[in-house]
Amino acid sequence: DAKTTQPPSMDCAEGRAANLPCNHSTISGNEYVYWYRQIHSQGPQYIIHGLKNNETNEMASLIITEDRKSSTLILPHATLRDTAVYYCIAYSGNTPLVFGKGTRLSVIA
Amino acid sequence: NAGVTQTPKFRVLKTGQSMTLLCAQDMNHEYMYWYRQDPGMGLRLIHYSVGEGTTAKGEVPDGYNVSRLKKQNFLLGLESAAPSQTSVYFCASSYGLGNSPLHFGNGTRLTVT
Numbered sequence: 001d002a003k004t005t006q007p008p009s010m011d012c013a014e015g016r017a018a019n020l021p022c023n024h025s026t027i028s029g030n031e032y033v034y035w036y037r038q039i040h041s042q043g044p045q046y047i048i049h050g051l052k053n054n055e056t057n058e059m060a061s062l063i064i065t066e067d068r069k070s071s072t073l074i075l076p077h078a079t080l081r082d083t084a085v086y087y088c089i090a091y092s093g094n095t096p097l098v099f100g101k102g103t104r105l106s107v108i109a
Numbered sequence: 110n111a112g113v114t115q116t117p118k119f120r121v122l123k124t125g126q127s128m129t130l131l132c133a134q135d136m137n138h139e140y141m142y143w144y145r146q147d148p149g150m151g152l153r154l155i156h157y158s159v160g161e162g163t164t165a166k167g168e169v170p171d172g173y174n175v176s177r178l179k180k181q182n183f184l185l186g187l188e189s190a191a192p193s194q195t196s197v198y199f200c201a202s203s204y205g206l207g208n209s210p211l212h213f214g215n216g217t218r219l220t221v222t
Contacts, residue, residue, distance in 0.1 A: 043213030093206025099151040
């Protein structure tokens with residue numbers, strides 16, 4: 001599956017939208033863009049995924065560019081409990097899910 | 110509906126001892142996975158299973174064995190524990206591949222002295 005690139009860390013003020021970018025310029029047509037997060041010491045938590053269209057659920061929104069080479073995860077109103085490491089993964093299922101180093105998001109009061 | 114349950118939550122072993130980590134899922138998922146996570150690092154896949162009675166190697170399989178005798182359970186064994194196996198172990202399961210998220214347990218923290 002395609003490699004993804006994320007900034008190592010980001011800060012966000014509490015109550016503001018957190019926009020986490022991800023580059024996946026070599027993504028292929030059958031690879032989904034997945035986002036997981038890991039809050040300190042806990043198991044990774046699935047957030048959202050999409051193939052081509054933008055997606056929204058109760059946790060977040062996923063915006064995928066038309067050429068699918070990058071995407072943005074949006075947490076609309078970040079809270080302190082959203083402080084975590086966020087992983088963006090391109091995943092087709094042809095090989096098992098592989099995690100990179102992710103983005104450490106710090107939500108600041 | 111408990112999701113993915115891992116036992117034990119914590120364990121301390123001496124070098125050379127053996128143990129088995131148990132992962133159980135109640136979602137009727139076909140696929141199950143074992144990952145390890147070392148401090149400050151991402152998750153690395155140890156072994157996985159694509160169905161009852163099947164297992165396959167991941168990125169870092171050496172020193173571990175697995176078994177999937179029942180669909181709902183995936184066991185990870187350490188035959189002769191080494192300090193390098195000190196880590197947090199996460200189990201996950203999924204219904205399918207590709208368009209199917211993984212669901213993770215809360216981990217087993219293992220220390221080998």
